[in-house]
Amino acid sequence: MCGIVGYIGEKEVSQILLEGLKRLEYRGYDSAGIAVLNKSGIEVRRCPGKISSLTSLVECNHVSGTLGIGHTRWATHGRPSEENAHPHKYEGVAVVHNGIIENYLTLKSELKARGHHFSSETDTEILSHLIAENLQAGLKPLEALRKALAKVEGSYALAVLIESHPDILLAARNQSPLILGLGNGEMFVASDAPAILPYTRQVIFLEDGDLVQMTRSQIKIETQSGASPSRPIHTISWDPTQAEKGGYKHFMLKEIFEQPRAVGDTLRGRISAERGEIFLEGLDDRRETLRAIKRVFLVACGTSYHAGLVGRFYFERFCRLPSEVELASEFRHRDPVIGPETLMILISQSGETADTILALKEGKAKGCATLAICNVLGSSITRQADYTFYTHAGPEIGVASTKAFSTQIVALYLVALAFARDRSLLPPAEINAKLQELLRIPHLMKNCLDLDSQIQAIAQKYFGFRNFLYLGRGINYPLALEGALKLKEISYIHAEGYPAGEMKHGPIALIDREMPVLTLVTHGEGRDKIRGNIEEARARGGRIIALVNEGDQEVAGRAEETITVPRTLEELQPLLNIIPLQLLAYHIAVIRGTDVDQPRNLAKSVTVE
Ligand code: AGP
Numbered sequence: 001m002c003g004i005v006g007y008i009g010e011k012e013v014s015q016i017l018l019e020g021l022k023r024l025e026y027r028g029y030d031s032a033g034i035a036v037l038n039k040s041g042i043e044v045r046r047c048p049g050k051i052s053s054l055t056s057l058v059e060c061n062h063v064s065g066t067l068g069i070g071h072t073r074w075a076t077h078g079r080p081s082e083e084n085a086h087p088h089k090y091e092g093v094a095v096v097h098n099g100i101i102e103n104y105l106t107l108k109s110e111l112k113a114r115g116h117h118f119s120s121e122t123d124t125e126i127l128s129h130l131i132a133e134n135l136q137a138g139l140k141p142l143e144a145l146r147k148a149l150a151k152v153e154g155s156y157a158l159a160v161l162i163e164s165h166p167d168i169l170l171a172a173r174n175q176s177p178l179i180l181g182l183g184n185g186e187m188f189v190a191s192d193a194p195a196i197l198p199y200t201r202q203v204i205f206l207e208d209g210d211l212v213q214m215t216r217s218q219i220k221i222e223t224q225s226g227a228s229p230s231r232p233i234h235t236i237s238w239d240p241t242q243a244e245k246g247g248y249k250h251f252m253l254k255e256i257f258e259q260p261r262a263v264g265d266t267l268r269g270r271i272s273a274e275r276g277e278i279f280l281e282g283l284d285d286r287r288e289t290l291r292a293i294k295r296v297f298l299v300a301c302g303t304s305y306h307a308g309l310v311g312r313f314y315f316e317r318f319c320r321l322p323s324e325v326e327l328a329s330e331f332r333h334r335d336p337v338i339g340p341e342t343l344m345i346l347i348s349q350s351g352e353t354a355d356t357i358l359a360l361k362e363g364k365a366k367g368c369a370t371l372a373i374c375n376v377l378g379s380s381i382t383r384q385a386d387y388t389f390y391t392h393a394g395p396e397i398g399v400a401s402t403k404a405f406s407t408q409i410v411a412l413y414l415v416a417l418a419f420a421r422d423r424s425l426l427p428p429a430e431i432n433a434k435l436q437e438l439l440r441i442p443h444l445m446k447n448c449l450d451l452d453s454q455i456q457a458i459a460q461k462y463f464g465f466r467n468f469l470y471l472g473r474g475i476n477y478p479l480a481l482e483g484a485l486k487l488k489e490i491s492y493i494h495a496e497g498y499p500a501g502e503m504k505h506g507p508i509a510l511i512d513r514e515m516p517v518l519t520l521v522t523h524g525e526g527r528d529k530i531r532g533n534i535e536e537a538r539a540r541g542g543r544i545i546a547l548v549n550e551g552d553q554e555v556a557g558r559a560e561e562t563i564t565v566p567r568t569l570e571e572l573q574p575l576l577n578i579i580p581l582q583l584l585a586y587h588i589a590v591i592r593g594t595d596v597d598q599p600r601n602l603a604k605s606v607t608v609e
Helices: 013-022 051-060 104-113 125-136 141-150 251-257 259-267 284-291 302-317 354-365 380-384 403-422 428-449 452-462 474-491 500-505 527-539 574-592
Strands: 003-008 031-038 041-048 067-073 088-090 093-098 156-162 169-174 179-182 187-190 202-205 210-214 219-222 233-235 295-300 323-327 342-348 369-374 387-390 467-472 494-499 516-520 543-549 561-565
Touching (some): 003 013, 003 169, 013 051, 013 067, 031 051, 031 093, 031 156, 067 093, 067 156, 088 125, 093 125, 104 125, 125 156, 141 156, 141 169, 141 210, 141 219, 169 187, 187 210, 251 259, 251 574, 259 403, 284 403, 295 302, 295 354, 302 323, 302 342, 302 403, 302 474, 342 403, 354 369, 354 380, 369 380, 369 403, 387 403, 403 428, 428 574, 452 543, 452 561, 467 474, 467 500, 467 527, 474 494, 474 516, 474 574, 494 500, 500 527, 516 574, 527 543, 543 574, 561 574
Parallel strands (some): 295 323, 295 342, 342 369, 369 387, 467 494, 467 516, 516 543, 543 561
Antiparallel strands (some): 003 067, 003 187, 031 041, 088 093, 093 156, 169 210, 179 187, 179 202, 202 233, 210 219
16 A cells, blocks of 8 residues: 655654655555655656665755655556556646546546556556646646546545645545644644654545645635535544564564553453453443344454354354444445345455455445444544444554454454343343453463563474464464464465364365474364364374463374463463464464565555555
8 A cells, every 4th residue: 555645834744754764665566656846846756666775865865855756656546656656647647546546547648648658557647637627628636637637537635736736735534544644833644643643643535536735824625515614633642662562573573562451451441350341332222222233244454354153153152133244345246135134344454455445435335334343543444334333553554464463353342242232142240241351351461471482482493384284163263264364374384274163074184294283272172173183194204393372281292382372261262372372373474574564565554445
């Protein structure tokens, strides 16, 4: 996903842009650039590769000014190259863009027919031509932008410089995130808060269709129809250092170790264990409506999908609600049989995943009630869903999702318990006992984090293997999927998560001395049967790594490596079991020397279909 930063003020803008883009690196990119407007006009510096290359370019060929825009590009149309890098400049108009212009080929051919020539393969470049054309026709900047965007179909977050207007910065958003930062005599625009947090905490989250004209002291927001909507100013509580690594080698390791705090923050203010009470802002006052729900549909992608698979246990076991879990990208192609009696739960760390947003739209069109479980304040999904439950994990920068996963599980657990309470399906005493145990989880997670050095030693023994198999049953099956995803996405080792009962239906053919088999054998319904799976794998030379509860000696002697985790309620055990799996993937990736926080080909939030 691309990153955008813009500034208008009194300070030298180049350094602000470069530092802002560096804080957006986690979004994934393959080229970068800045444009600065000064007395000699708009000067552009851009190149393929990392921000460090762009910084060297700017140092060699300095550009001065107090108004500018910057961009990190994750290629969607046109290979990573200098000419395809943003900003794109034409006739005194420079543009940076995040999103996809679906009809750019049509618009490009119309512009060519009017004599325009293009220097890139990108969809973005047509925007500078359309805006320039409108300015040459005598329109004012905001009108020129509005008219250009009226022709555009697709998603965009934009920042625009206009040479003939050196005191304004334009911006616009549709389906791609964009925020405004309010300073003293200076204004900012950015894709995400970390880019501007060192300068201001006062932000405005733009809505789809918003057009913005900023000066050093004023902000004007209009819609396509010319209305002037009111957009509240939010105060971002994140400390800028929170979005830094805080002494850890990688954001991912920091975020793995932040999980006890993240779970604690997500619980804070939402439960009273003494009274067995659950407070869910935004949901509590809709109990009657939600009581009419007859089924649950959990929809998400990737790690968030795996959290949904855990959540299904809760809604079926505690609420006796038929529940389905579907990948967002598949959900939309099956014309699902859902309606007002369905609660659709969209799970998304970023709140900007295109597939999940589109699934949300489909659910709303079919009349479903929609609940977003999300980690980013003001993100698209939270603004389109009927209800939102914010996980308070803090910024998750590492591309591999970790603390978001555990806080999503906590969120699903609380919502399911609240539903069970409202349907009188769980006695208060039982709810109380569950909440008491839930409050112990942050402490038990810290015990799991103490396994770090043991996991590091295991990683040293297994980092060279080319394949891994993760097996689990029942509530541990989603954990097997998540453990495998973590390993494959950051270490590039092929890893598969499988329901252990499926081994005999095919995967057992894979087992030999070259196949590590990580088996989740903590207490619960599937534990005894999975012990049989361990014997089947051992008999074929499989290298067993077993994850068991403390005190479980039965399996220890049957595995090459045994990892022991504390025991909690079966339904809460995933919150502990996931930590060794995250640490194993992390340490194997570090040994293999991959880019742990920005693995190849991946972006933190996939805002394109
Ligand atoms: C997980 O480690 C991956 N980064 C990816 O699968 C991610 O979970 C998925 O893209 C969904 O993102 P979201 O939670 O922001 O919607």
